[in-house]
Amino acid sequence: MARGGLVARVGLCAPGGIRLTGAVLMVGLTGGIGSGKSAVATRLVERGAMLVDSDRVAREVVAPGTPGLAEIVETFSGRVLAADGSLDRAALGAIVFGDEAARRRLEAITHPRVRARSVELAAAAAPDAIVVNDVPLLVEVGLAPTYHLVVVVQTAVSTRLARLARDRGMDRAEAERRIAAQADDARRSAAADVLLTNDGALAELHAAVDALWRDRLLPYERNVRERRVVRAKRVELTEPDPTWPQQYVRLAARIRHALAPMDLRLDHIGSTAVPGLAATDAIDIQLTVPTLADADGPLAERLADAGFPRVPQERWDGPRSAGSGRWEKRLHGSADPGRPVNLHIREAGSPGWRYALLTRDHLRADPDQRAAYLLLKRELAASAPDSATYTTAKDPWFDEEHLRAEEWAARTGWRP
Template sequence: MLMVGLTGGIGSGKSAVAARLVARGAVLIDADRVAREVVAPGSAGLAEIVDAFSPRVLTADGSLDRAALGAIVFGDEAARRRLEAITHPRVRARTAELAAAAAPDAVVVNDVPLLVEVGLVPTYHLVVVVETAVATRLERLARDRGMTREEAQRRIAAQADDARRRAAADVLLRNDGSLAALHAAVDALWDGRLVPYERNVRERRVADPGRVELVEYDPTWPQQYARLAARIRHALAPADLRIDHIGSTAVPGLAAKDVIDIQLTVPSLAEADGEFARRLADAGFPRVSGDRWDDPRPVGGDRWEKRLHGSADPARPVSLHVRSADSPGWRHALLMRDHLRADPGQRAAYLLLKRELAASAPDSAAYTTARDPWFDEEYLRAEEWAAQTGWRP
């Protein structure tokens, strides 16, 4: 099963995306509908709201008067938090029930208007954000919902802004064109990413990224890492393990293969083989089969043991290196990253080497082996730098 979070600002066209995904076969969980259900007449949720805010939040027929409740909590932080403490646990519980009722191979789309605002991003395998220019949203809200411009502006301002939602997006669907164009984008997402991603999660299979080539530094790599790390941290909670962005994508300005390298620090590799491995696979990071080691530095010593997980997402290659705390490979990954960040000369030399190897030895195995001599020298330089600066991992 694949859990997808869908969000977007009011008037962005999120509902049109949700409808198209349902037409393609997704199971939809509408957070607004669930939120109404848990405070329906006769529900325990409604009774608790009345106890907290008095019967004046009821209409004549005994249902929730949303306008009256909104007037109470709008601008009152304490009242809003009291309301959320009543409704949010019930919404989460009902959402979990609906997801559990879906088929094992379902793509479950959670339509959550305030997904970013309430911190739900790490709970999904993938977050899709629908983004539309504010001017277009204002026009739609006036035309489709009869809002005045001032009311629409207030509603937009009360939500997260585009930049904040964009930072949470694994997929950004821009909806400033025609409905046909939006449907085409959704169909491409469904066929090219969501369906294979669900299959890979269910079958515990790492996606084949195909040939990964050297590309220029992408300033969004750290942001992408942050989303992945938050997902890993959520999957392993309540364990509070160290997670680091390592490798070339963690070095600003350095060209790299578009694979996010992440290091997960575990107390021991034995602990990484049981429950941790299962949870990581459930979250979309299945273990790569076979034994895995790091080549020691300098080359020639005993190999450094680790565990390796990949990504089930066909559009986001990840190498998740699971290493025990204070092990040689763990320390080396952090030292190399920090030395390259600190030394522009070595960063430039490594970049030159990477470009030369990408041209002459594009094959992954040959590319890796050809770097060994440079890495042996860099290991000694980095250790000298660590001693001089007092660096600690």
């Protein structure tokens, strides 16, 4: 039984997904054919998740007697019907396979219905539900940004081929054709917030799923519902992670989806945006708004619903030039315990906005200043490991860095 007493299978298979309001945590689950994705889905349901089955809903909306099936017959003729009046998927596939226009006509019939039914069923979720959407083609159709978290099940191709032969009686040529028709491992990995490797025993997979549920999904759901931000109290420097830029891309896409149709500028800033620089493992993102008043109200609520609640109390940047006054901003963070984020919302063209971009670009361009800053970070992390002291202790260095960066900007013609 799901948490809150609800078990359902709903779906999200069309590009664009659905935007849920409120606190329901949406998890996208995907993996190549034969990867063991269904085993992960089953285990999550056993732990208490509400399973979202995109394949099942896609069949439901074209079942006998539905408007969806009627429109398909009207569009493609009665030859797509089986003798019992159900949809003959093989006959329909023969028509749309290799015909882009026909495929798009079919999608125009099915996708809106799947979206509408998905919204209807997901809206019935309990207030504290964790909704897991099992979508085989999640990456292929660009749905990753519509979820709070994307879980990818990855398995070696040789293992997948053996499973497809053993469990589905599929010959090797057909199995290879189906695997080749889907996204490859690299593309799925790029979309994954969590990568579950499933090359071992089922018990190993269950242990990994149980840990994901206990350590990440349960607290993530609670944090989203309670608008709580994950923030570290102590500073722990992490060696440069080459995946930080890729992680930023995923987070930025999620934020853009949450704020659509607003088209606001997002930038990766801070130490994780500077190659080769050790940093606290939190992704710093700058969201640009026309005025700070635009950062309040509906925009703040949309960010909170997407897993980026506002940090309480007023926030501002320490000014780096005399007489410039306080550099006001809004600060949001991440509700995801597995991925801390500092989301700085600043007004376009404001001093703090410009300085965040200038400092990042200067450190990227100047190896000597980058090395000096790294040395300072290591010294302070060892001597002042609490976050507040660490941040304040860096101020004198940044005051001098501001002057150096402005000189560099004037010399090179830098613009934000």
